[in-house]
Amino acid sequence: MRLEAVVLREVTLPLRKPFESGVMRAGRRRFILVETRAGGVSGWGECVALETPYYTDETVETAWHILHDFLAPAVLRGEARPTALPDAFRRVKGHPMAKAALEAALWDLEARLQGRPLAEVWGACREAVPVGVSVGFHPDLDGLFREVEGFLAQGYRRVKVKVEPGRDVAVVKALRERYGEIPLMVDANGAYTLADLPLLKELDTFGLMMIEEPLAGGDLEAYAALQAELATPICLDESLPDARTVRRAARLGAGRVVNLKPGRVGGPAEALEIEAACREAGLGLWIGGMLESGVGRALNLILAALPGVTLPGDTSASDRYYASDLVTEPARLLPDGTVPVPRGPGIGVDVDREYLAAVTAREAWLRPEDARV
DSSP, X not given: OBOSEXXXXXXXXXXXXXXXXXXXXXXXXXXXEEEEEETTEEEEEEEOOOSSXXXXXXXXXXXXXXXXXXXXXXXXXXXXXXXXXOHHHHHSOSOHHHHHHHHHHHHHHHHHHHTOBHHHHHTOOOSEEEBOEEEOOOSSHHHHHHHHHHHHHHTOSOEEEEOBTTBSHHHHHHHHHHHOSOOEEEEOTTOBOGGGHHHHHHHGGGOOSOXXXXXXXXXXXXXXXXHHHOSSOEEESTTOOSHHHHHHHHHHTOOSEEEEOTTTTTSHHHHHHHHHHHHHHTOEEEEOOOSOOHHHHHHHHHHHTSTTOOSOBSOOOGGGTOSSOSBSSOOOOOTTSXXXXXXXXXXXXXXXXXXXXXXXXXXXXXXXXGSOO
């Protein structure tokens, strides 16, 4: 298909309450929304890069630059299909989150032009998917208890809490003593080293679903050594940039579970390849979250409905983070702890253009005539 335009928008949505982890503290979510246009139809993609380079080396500003000056011009110069991106697109080294946003917008656009849901295109097999929540750091246990109790009352099927040295064993112990055998996992965002093995073995005694990304640096051999010492499954996130690395991790025994974030791995095509690799290797798999708006959330829900996804993910209802979402059909939590998978054309949801205009800080329109060289 030939694109008529690519539109970039910098959007800021206020969070219902500040969210804190080992890599961010935010009271808002600032991100880039990508719109691709052809045949009078729009496709949408969300760039999940953060404002700071503490989770990955991408930021909102670097993503805007790469999208505006390289990726959007590349797809505007000729045929633009998500399964056959131009060589100029692939020549850009790194920047997976920027690439993922544009690729997702192309998938959405192509499916909408065909009148097909992406859930059907990708073989998603569930009408609704079980979901959990990610709980950030709290200054005290009482605040943590109040938040966890609220989520359990709503029906969420899994609770993930952030941990780091000094805020780990005591927190998990308190949660277990108060709530018993709830489905509980922890996420360290690379806060530990192998020298912390005694502490990690303490966490190993609490019957956790998994310990996510405990070590920094993506050293799969170190992860294999750690997994051999722990009964609790290790979940790999930032350490797995692509399907090739997932397969290598499986061979090494570096972990038993994968957290798949489509933005972090470069887009839906690589995400689909990782889902297939996890099925082949028998790895547990769930879809992670990056505080997405309804655009990115819809994409994640579709991926969470794939057959290889075996565990509740972080794709909670829209009102977990936002009082008002960017889409006219926000993700909603059902009483059984699941969220329906969008079934309309493309990603299955429509953008609320009036609200989008109100929360857009800057906008850039790129057309084919702007991309000629």
